[in-house]
Amino acid sequence: MLETHIDFQTIENLHATGLYGPRGLTLVRGNGATVWDETGRRFIDCTGGYGVASVGHAHPRVAAALAAQAQNLISCPGFFGNDQRALFLEDFSQILPGGMNRVFLCNSGTEAVEAALKFARLTTGRPGVAAAMRGFHGRTMGALSATWETQYREPFAPLLDGFRHIPFNNVAALDEALTETVGAVLLEVVQGEGGVRPGTPEFLQGAQRLCRERGALLILDEVQTGFGRTGRMFAHEHFNLEPDLLCLAKGIAGGFPLGATVLGPRVAPLKVGQHGSTFGGNPLACAAGRATLAVLRGEHLPWQAMEKGTWLLERLQAWSSPKIREVRGLGLMVGIECRERVTPYLQQLQERGVLALNAGPTVIRLLPPLVISSEELAETVTAIREVLQ
Numbered sequence: 001m002l003e004t005h006i007d008f009q010t011i012e013n014l015h016a017t018g019l020y021g022p023r024g025l026t027l028v029r030g031n032g033a034t035v036w037d038e039t040g041r042r043f044i045d046c047t048g049g050y051g052v053a054s055v056g057h058a059h060p061r062v063a064a065a066l067a068a069q070a071q072n073l074i075s076c077p078g079f080f081g082n083d084q085r086a087l088f089l090e091d092f093s094q095i096l097p098g099g100m101n102r103v104f105l106c107n108s109g110t111e112a113v114e115a116a117l118k119f120a121r122l123t124t125g126r127p128g129v130a131a132a133m134r135g136f137h138g139r140t141m142g143a144l145s146a147t148w149e150t151q152y153r154e155p156f157a158p159l160l161d162g163f164r165h166i167p168f169n170n171v172a173a174l175d176e177a178l179t180e181t182v183g184a185v186l187l188e189v190v191q192g193e194g195g196v197r198p199g200t201p202e203f204l205q206g207a208q209r210l211c212r213e214r215g216a217l218l219i220l221d222e223v224q225t226g227f228g229r230t231g232r233m234f235a236h237e238h239f240n241l242e243p244d245l246l247c248l249a250k251g252i253a254g255g256f257p258l259g260a261t262v263l264g265p266r267v268a269p270l271k272v273g274q275h276g277s278t279f280g281g282n283p284l285a286c287a288a289g290r291a292t293l294a295v296l297r298g299e300h301l302p303w304q305a306m307e308k309g310t311w312l313l314e315r316l317q318a319w320s321s322p323k324i325r326e327v328r329g330l331g332l333m334v335g336i337e338c339r340e341r342v343t344p345y346l347q348q349l350q351e352r353g354v355l356a357l358n359a360g361p362t363v364i365r366l367l368p369p370l371v372i373s374s375e376e377l378a379e380t381v382t383a384i385r386e387v388l389q
């Protein structure tokens with residue numbers, strides 16, 4: 001038992017930046033889709049730690065890989081080779097789309113997007129980027145320039161020049177925006193933060209066609225949708241897309257920080273020093289990533305996400321409530337759009353032992369670990385019904 005007389009929340013509130021609205025809960029332990037607070041109370045974690053814990057919290061294989069590697073070698077600059085990095089990249093290449101065989105390793109989603117924007121600029125020489133309304137790509141200045149929501153952008157204006165936002169799922173608007181100065185189109189396959197909104201095949205395939213015709217690169221931000229979340233290893237597989245650059249993070253390393261930008265054949269060769277990262281591709285992250293890939297494949301987690309996500313979506317869609325406008329999603333990425341702000345609902349779910357995220361003001365977002373059990377899913381549905389009835 002932990003020292004429960006310590007008020008962890010107050011200590012954090014005293015020293016932290018105040019950037020995260022606290023939920024009044026201190027998590028100290030996790031196993032699969034379950035987490036516990038410092039008093040031993042159990043919760044079903046449908047936040048999945050912001051969607052990173054795809055293989056479940058504290059997966060024994062990931063934990064063992066981290067522990068072993070931590071006693072061996074934690075850091076290793078990119079100019080030295082490393083066994084863990086090499087082995088991770090080799091395993092990773094087996095799940096990547098054909099022709100995408102160059103990988104830049106970093107530490108987060110926003111860095112993966114930032115690198116993709118730079119590699120696209122190097123390749124095309126064009127400054128323009130077309131992104132989508134309601135898109136979310138991260139909080140560093142380049143990724144933020146592509147992000148739509150004004151609350152994230154406005155305090156930091158002016159952002160980078162040349163970024164345009166077109167309505168998601170509107171090919172005609174993209175057609176009009178894709179002028180000769182635009183070098184990249186940056187899209188999520190399912191918009192996460194923007195409300196769990198799947199792209200349509202017409203839009204996503206249209207975006208790829210327009211990019212090819214106009215000499216721009218298609219950057220897919222699969223930071224949230226990658227690694228099985230939507231029922232395929234990558235969400236773009238649902239739509240037969242061939243991105244030029246693929247941005248990945250979140251579920252890649254069992255919750256350990258790791259990000260990746262994957263380059264297709266249309267991306268120009270890179271020269272020494274054009275980009276880099278001190279921590280990117282460190283042996284600890286790569287060991288965790290390798291173990292995570294083995295679990296994803298060995299436990300057929302993309303398939304599990306599809307089965308469980310379909311079950312969840314059907315249960316929620318089969319039930320109507322005056323509080324719900326729409327239920328939508330793909331795999332285990334589910335959004336419940338409500339008629340009112342969802343903050344009180346999230347609190348009520350938490351009181352019933354279910355932790356969930358918002359996606360904008362009116363959408364409850366569920367991103368549980370892909371290993372969530374059918375009992376836990378059923379409990380989640382019951383709690384949602386109680387709160388939203």
Ligand SMILES: Cc1ncc(COP(=O)(O)O)c(C=O)c1O
Binds near residue numbers: 111113137221224250
């Ligand atoms: C689609 C997408 N891109 C980028 C990011 C940024 O990732 P990170 O918070 O790891 O920088 C996120 C984070 O939620 C995301 O959902």
